[in-house]
Amino acid sequence: MEKETDxxxxxxxxxxxxxxxxxSHDFDxxxxxxxxxxxxREKIGPNSAMVRAMELMEKRIENIVAGIxxxxxxxxxxxxxxxxxxxxFMQLELKLLKKSKTSVVRLMFSS
Structure with missing residues (x-):
């Protein structure tokens, strides 16, 4: 995609x-x-693990934002x-935007 644009x-x-x-990704x-x-590690299922992962991401938000x-x-x-x-619901998206102080126009979220 980058090759087709400036x-x-x-x-x-x-x-x-x-x-x-x-x-290929620049940050993973x-x-x-x-x-x-x-x-x-915690002997839990996939849904609980995803919720737990979001909690851990929230605790490490500074490092994640710095990497991005x-x-x-x-x-x-x-x-x-x-x-x-x-x-x-965990408001990770909003916290990422606030911490990064980056224009929403430059960030595109997809799922």
Whole structure:
């Protein structure tokens, strides 16, 4: 996509439960947290592990934002968990935007 435009595009994966990505990413939350590791460590199921992952992401929000802001180009596409309600109800999206102090126009969330 970047080759077809004059924009620098960054790709971010914020889905700790994702097993396979169809694109290369510039930042991947799975380098910090995965739901599989949480399931094994805490002996819980996938839904509880996703909620727990969101809690852990919230605690590490400063590091996550620093990693994302460092690579921001003109457009940043952020892939979020398919269970969007978890991401929204935990208000992680809003906290990311507030902490990054970045224009919403530059950030695009998808699930």
């Amino acid at each position: 924009y620098k595009i960054s790709f971010v994966n914020l889905d700790p439960g994702c097993e396979y990505l169809l694109y 939350i799975r380098s910090i947290i995965t739901t599989r590791d949480i399931m094994i 802001v460092k690579l921001l180009g003109d457009i940043c596409i952020i892939d979020t968990p398919g269970q969007m309600e978890i991401f929204i």
